[in-house]
Each structure stands twice: as C-alpha cells, then as structure tokens.
Amino acid sequence: MDVTLLKVTAVLYLLASASFIVYIFLVRDFVSSLSPIILFTGFAVHTAALGIHFLQTGYPGVAQFREALSFYAWLLVAGYLLIQLKYRLAILGAIIAPLAFLMTLAAFAFGTGGGELPPGLKTYWLPVHVTLAFLGNAVFALAFGVSLMYLLQENYLKRKKMTSVMKRFPSLEALDKLNYVLLVWGFPLMTLGILTGSMWAGIHWGNYWSWEPRQISSGIAWLFYGVILHGRITAGLRGKKAALLTMVGFAVVIGYFLLGDSIFPSRHGGRFE
Amino acid sequence: MNHRSAPIEVRESVAFDTAYVHEALGRLRTYPSIQESVILSTCNRVEVVAAALNGVSASEEIKAFLAEQRARKNRPSLDDHVYIHHGPEAVRHLFRVAASLDSMVVGEPQILGQLKEYYNAAQAAGTVGTILHRLFHRSFSVAKRVRNETAIASRAVSVSSVAVELAKRIFDRLEDKTVMLIGAGKMGDLMARHLQRSGVHSLMVTNRTFERAVELAGRIHGSPILFEDFPRYLTLADLVIGCTGSPEILVDAATVDKVLRERKQKAMFLIDIGDRRNFDPAINEIDNVYLYNIDDLKGVAEENLQERSNEAEKAEGIVQEEVHNFTRWIDSLEQVPTITALRQRLEEIRQRELERSLGGSLRDLSEKQRAALEDMTTAMMNKILHAPMSHLKLSSNDEDEKTLYIAALKKLFDLER
Numbered sequence: 001m002d003v004t005l006l007k008v009t010a011v012l013y014l015l016a017s018a019s020f021i022v023y024i025f026l027v028r029d030f031v032s033s034l035s036p037i038i039l040f041t042g043f044a045v046h047t048a049a050l051g052i053h054f055l056q057t058g059y060p061g062v063a064q065f066r067e068a069l070s071f072y073a074w075l076l077v078a079g080y081l082l083i084q085l086k087y088r089l090a091i092l093g094a095i096i097a098p099l100a101f102l103m104t105l106a107a108f109a110f111g112t113g114g115g116e117l118p119p120g121l122k123t124y125w126l127p128v129h130v131t132l133a134f135l136g137n138a139v140f141a142l143a144f145g146v147s148l149m150y151l152l153q154e155n156y157l158k159r160k161k162m163t164s165v166m167k168r169f170p171s172l173e174a175l176d177k178l179n180y181v182l183l184v185w186g187f188p189l190m191t192l193g194i195l196t197g198s199m200w201a202g203i204h205w206g207n208y209w210s211w212e213p214r215q216i217s218s219g220i221a222w223l224f225y226g227v228i229l230h231g232r233i234t235a236g237l238r239g240k241k242a243a244l245l246t247m248v249g250f251a252v253v254i255g256y257f258l259l260g261d262s263i264f265p266s267r268h269g270g271r272f273e
Numbered sequence: 274m275n276h277r278s279a280p281i282e283v284r285e286s287v288a289f290d291t292a293y294v295h296e297a298l299g300r301l302r303t304y305p306s307i308q309e310s311v312i313l314s315t316c317n318r319v320e321v322v323a324a325a326l327n328g329v330s331a332s333e334e335i336k337a338f339l340a341e342q343r344a345r346k347n348r349p350s351l352d353d354h355v356y357i358h359h360g361p362e363a364v365r366h367l368f369r370v371a372a373s374l375d376s377m378v379v380g381e382p383q384i385l386g387q388l389k390e391y392y393n394a395a396q397a398a399g400t401v402g403t404i405l406h407r408l409f410h411r412s413f414s415v416a417k418r419v420r421n422e423t424a425i426a427s428r429a430v431s432v433s434s435v436a437v438e439l440a441k442r443i444f445d446r447l448e449d450k451t452v453m454l455i456g457a458g459k460m461g462d463l464m465a466r467h468l469q470r471s472g473v474h475s476l477m478v479t480n481r482t483f484e485r486a487v488e489l490a491g492r493i494h495g496s497p498i499l500f501e502d503f504p505r506y507l508t509l510a511d512l513v514i515g516c517t518g519s520p521e522i523l524v525d526a527a528t529v530d531k532v533l534r535e536r537k538q539k540a541m542f543l544i545d546i547g548d549r550r551n552f553d554p555a556i557n558e559i560d561n562v563y564l565y566n567i568d569d570l571k572g573v574a575e576e577n578l579q580e581r582s583n584e585a586e587k588a589e590g591i592v593q594e595e596v597h598n599f600t601r602w603i604d605s606l607e608q609v610p611t612i613t614a615l616r617q618r619l620e621e622i623r624q625r626e627l628e629r630s631l632g633g634s635l636r637d638l639s640e641k642q643r644a645a646l647e648d649m650t651t652a653m654m655n656k657i658l659h660a661p662m663s664h665l666k667l668s669s670n671d672e673d674e675k676t677l678y679i680a681a682l683k684k685l686f687d688l689e690r
C-alpha cells in the first residue's frame with residue numbers, strides 16, 4: 001500500500017517539476033499557483049505513505065537507505081512549502097520539485113522489500129536523531145537552492161544581461177536574507193542532530209565520539225556552517241561569498257549522505273554488530 | 274487618428290476634453306446612422322467608436338462630426354489624418370488600442386485606464402448599447418489577457434526605468450534605501466525622481482558648486498552635501514548616481530572597496546551617466562557592487578525592446594483570437610434577426626395579397642377552398658425561403674460569405690426600413 005502511494009507521489013513530484021519549469025520559461029501566471037498545488041498534493045500522498053509505513057512496522061521509515069531518501073525528500077518538500085507560504089518563491093520550486101522527484105525515484109532503485117529493523121535500532125533514539133539530522137540537512141538543501149539562485153542572478157547582473165527568466169527571481173537582497181534565515185534554522189537543527197547521535201552512541205556503545213566516518217564528516221560540515229554563520233553575524237560575510245560557501249557546505253553533507261557509507265563502512269550503513 | 278497618422282497639432286485640434294465629452298456624445302447621437310458611440314481622446318489619439326447598421330454612411334457622419342469639432346477651432350479639412358476601420362478590422366483596432374499594442378510606448382499601462390474612463394463617460398451619456406457594451410468589455414479582458422499572458426508590459430525601455438528595474442533586482446525594497454546623486458545634470462535629476470516615485474525616501478545631492486546642489490536638493494526633497502565631503506557619505510549610500518561633466522574619475526575601485534568593508538558588504542548599485550566616466554570601470558569587479566554606465570543601461574533597454582517585439586507577436590495572436598470570437602457573436606446577432614425579418618416580410622406580403630384576393634375576385638370561395646389557398650401560399654413561401662435559409666446556415670463557417678449574404682438579403686428585401 002505505502003509503495004503504491006509512493007509511486008503516486010513520484011508521479012506527482014514529476015508533474016510539479018514540469019509545471020514549475022513551464023512557469024519559468026513561459027510567462028503563464030496561472031501555472032505559478034498551480035505548481036505548488038500539485039506539489040502539495042504529492043506531499044499529502046507522500047505523508048500518507050510514510051504514515052502507513054509507520055503504522056504497519058511501528059518505526060519511521062528511516063533505517064534503510066531507500067527509506068531515508070524518501071523521508072528526506074518529504075522533509076525537503078515540507079520545507080519548501082513552508083517557504084512558499086511566506087516568500088512565494090515559485091522558482092525555488094523548480095529546483096526542489098525535481099530534486100524530490102529524483103530522490104523518491106532513487107528510493108525505488110534500492111528495492112522495495114520491507115527489511116527487518118536490526119535490533120540495535122529499535123529505540124526511540126532512532127526517530128529523534130534521524131529526524132533532527134535530516135531536518136537540518138533539508139534546510140541546508142533549501143539554502144543550497146537559494147544560493148544557486150543568488151549566484152545565477154548575481155551573474156546576470158554583473159554581466160549586464162536581463163532575461164525574462166531572471167524576472168522570476170527575487171532580488172539579491174531577498175535571496176541573501178532568506179539564505180541567512182535558513183542558515184539560522186539549519187545550524188541548530190544540525191547541532192541537535194549531532195548531539196542526539198552522540199548521546200545515543202554513548203548510551204549504546206559506551207563512547208560518545210568514536211571518530212567514525214559519519215561523525216567526522218558531520219563534524220566538518222558543522223564547523224563549516226558554524227564559520228559561515230559566525231562570518232555572517234560578525235564579519236559582514238554576505239552575498240556571493242556566503243552563497244558559494246553555503247553551496248560547498250551542502251556538497252560535503254550530501255556527498256557523505258549519498259556516497260559515504262559505501263566508501264567508509266560504518267555503523268551508519270546498517271552494519272550493527 | 275493617432276500619433277502615427279496625425280501630428281500633434283491636428284490631434285489637438287479635434288481633441289475632446291473629458292468635461293466636454295458628454296455634450297459631444299450627445300451631438301454625435303443626432304447623426305442618423307449612428308446607433309451607439311464612445312469617444313476616446315488621449316494625448317496620442319482621438320478615436321470615435323460607433324455601432325451602426327450602415328458602416329459607410331456612419332463613417333461619413335463621423336468625419337463630418339470631427340470636421341465640425343475642428344471647425345469650432347477654425348481649422349481646415351483633416352481627411353489625410355483620419356483612419357477608418359469597419360467590421361472586424363474596427364474590432365481588432367480597438368482591441369489593439371486597449372492592449373497597448375497601438376501605443377507610442379508599446380505596453381504602457383495608462384491607455385486601458387483612459388479607455389475605461391471614456392467608456393464610462395459614454396455610458397453616462399447613454400450612447401452605449403448592447404454592441405459597444407460587449408465590445409468594450411471584451412477589449413478590457415483582451416488587455417488583461419495580453420498583460421497576463423505576455424511579458425509585453427513588464428519591460429522597461431527608458432534608461433531611468435531600466436535603472437529602477439535593475440535596482441529592484443538588487444534590492445528587496447527601495448523604501449529603506451538611500452540614493453546619492455553626484456552632479457546636478459538633467460539625466461541624474463530625472464533618474465532620482467524616477468527612483469523616488471518607486472519608493473526611495475532618502476536622497477543626498479552633491480555638486481561642485483554647492484549652490485546648485487542646494488537648489489536641486491530643494492526641488493527634489495533631498496539633502497545637499499559638500500562636494501569635498503561626498504566620499505565620506507558614500508558608506509550611507511545604497512545607490513550612487515554619477516552625473517557630472519568631470520574629466521577625471523571621481524570614485525575609484527579602492528574607495529569602493531573600503532566603503533564596502535565599512536558597510537559590511539551591503540550591496541551597492543552605482544550608475545554612471547556622466548559625460549565622461551565618473552566611476553572607475555574596475556569597480557564592477559568587486560563583489561556585491563554593481564556598476565552600470567549609460568551604455569549598459571541602453572543595452573538592457575535595447576534587449577527589452579527586442580523581447581517586447583517578440584512578445585508583441587504573441588499579443589497579436591491573442592487579439593486575433595478575440596476578434597474572431599467577437600465577430601462570431603456579432604454575426605449570430607445579425608443572422609437571427611435577418612432571418613426573422615425576412616420571414617416576417619414575406620408573411621406580411623402573403624397576408625396582404627391573400628386578404629385582397631379573398632375580399633375581391635375570390636370572394637365566392639368555400640371555407641375548404643379558402644383553407645387550401647392558405648396552405649398553398651404558406652407552402653410557397655416556405656419553399657421560396659428554403660434555399661436562402663440553408664445557404665445562410667451552410668455559410669456560417671465562412672465569415673465573409675455570410676456577411677455578404679446577410680447584407681444582400683437586407684438590401685434586396687428592403688429589411689432595413
């Protein structure tokens with residue numbers, strides 16, 4: 001049941017992506033309100049799919065990689081829809097919707113069988129830690145999208161070109177502010193994600209910090225975002241540099257999320273012994 | 274007539290003041306062919322839109338009306354400057370005017386408001402009927418469609434409006450931004466005013482001759498600052514307009530770099546519209562600073578213009594579609610009454626002749642025979658009507674043909690008494 005719903009979700013995300021892209025390249029105003037509605041419908045179906053999974057298994061679908069991907073896409077869309085409420089950034093949807101579609105699609109590529117949860121994960125720490133960590137990640141993914149938009153807009157302004165597409169972009173100042181807001185939200189979430197992970201590790205394995213690859217990469221990303229935040233608050237770090245750094249920071253986070261476990265086997269890859 | 278067909282003096286000579294339109298519409302109504310009318314008179318055009326059954330005599334009457342208007346102002350004939358559109362062409366013209374496709378500055382939004390104003394005036398004068406009511410309401414929605422579905426209205430083409438458009442892409446809002454105007458040239462003055470209209474409150478003005486700075490600041494509600502002091506105030510300025518005839522560069526990259534550090538990298542927009550370069554071109558290399566000179570602004574305006582003409586094609590497509598819809602409506606309006614009128618006409622003749630004969634030479638006919646005669650004449654009439662009716666209905670796909678038939682029927686059977 002939840003798998004069928006997930007398929008519907010993927011289709012809706014694809015439709016929403018197409019609609020957002022049509023909106024950018026053709027000036028058709030009705031599309032601008034239509035696209036978020038399609039995306040929201042996809043989100044609702046997605047929520048149902050996750051909810052059913054939870055009811056059936058008794059744990060949130062985050063333990064396996066494919067489940068994690070789908071959950072992550074869900075958070076991403078949730079974050080975007082919240083931003084859309086306040087900022088009406090349909091153009092950001094054109095980045096987020098395809099991303100969500102690809103992630104849900106990728107979730108299928110990793111099989112659909114419902115695996116048994118390893119005993120080491122059957123604890124309340126799992127939903128708390130994973131949700132916080134993923135929320136942080138999702139917020140940074142949005143910040144990544146906003147930064148990308150900033151750099152595109154900045155580039156056009158510097159090169160003194162104007163196109164209809166650029167007209168759809170918010171002003172540089174608005175994008176920079178939004179980027180800052182996302183950083184301010186993402187950083188504490190990431191901090192909490194790392195803290196809960198560390199406490200969980202401490203309780204279960206006896207040491208809070210074991211220098212395993214996931215901990216190291218999160219630590220690096222955390223430091224990185226910390227430096228950006230500090231720079232923004234005190235040293236007037238903004239605009240292009242801030243956008244670039246935000247994008248690099250996210251590359252570290254997502255790079256490890258996608259590749260890390262296959263390169264550096266660790267307990268996060270589901271190998272609990 | 275519009276800005277292309279007639280020079281300003283001629284347009285002025287027939288222009289109708291808003292206050293005067295009511296009376297003019299009243300006068301126009303006294304012409305026999307004109308059934309409905311709206312007068313539109315702006316600084317770029319004078320138009321009379323009328324609904325009439327006979328287009329040729331109506332247009333003669335409108336010309337006479339305009340000539341009369343002109344004669345009041347003692348001017349000779351104006352045939353050369355007037356354009357006349359009939360039928361679908363007239364509909365298309367009005368739609369293009371409403372959508373600002375016929376304007377001097379294509380896409381400017383004022384025309385729609387003016388059109389509505391003059392339409393309301395005509396309505397108040399009681400000269401708007403079913404046809405013009407529908408026509409004008411369609412024209413308003415055509416304008417809306419063109420505005421929503423094409424980017425024709427969103428392209429700035431003057432240097433000042435390009436500057437404002439750019440400023441809005443850099444800054445979220447202009448209300449909390451400060452502008453510094455260096456030099457008291459005409460262009461800078463214009464641009465500063467344009468920015469103020471777009472929301473800027475705070476304005477500093479500086480000039481080598483302080484008196485001129487004070488004078489200009491007084492006119493545009495800015496604060497004058499001494500020319501020697503302006504570099505110190507740069508930190509406060511989000512937008513800087515350089516508009517002096519100075520042969521040397523007034524602001525160099527190092528200064529901007531320093532100013533930017535003091536501003537904690539808050540973005541700056543520098544506009545160089547001086548006779549020579551007022552700002553060092555290297556400034557554009559610095560992050561968070563955007564330097565545009567007059568050629569850059571013109572380049573953007575040019576691009577906008579180009580894009581506008583692409584959009585104009587799209588807009589013409591919309592107009593075409595709507596003209597088609599409207600013509601269909603008009604025809605359906607005309608076709609039904611023509612058929613009814615024709616039938617009525619023949620019925621009248623039949624009744625009249627029947628009465629005459631039955632009262633005269635056929636007086637002695639029996640009841641049964643009378644009924645047979647009645648049936649026969651009715652059948653004859655229907656047989657005669659059958660062919661023209663089916664032609665009218667069959668031709669409903671071909672607009673021109675149908676219009677032709679309707680006109681012919683009206684003329685041949687004298688349906689327009």
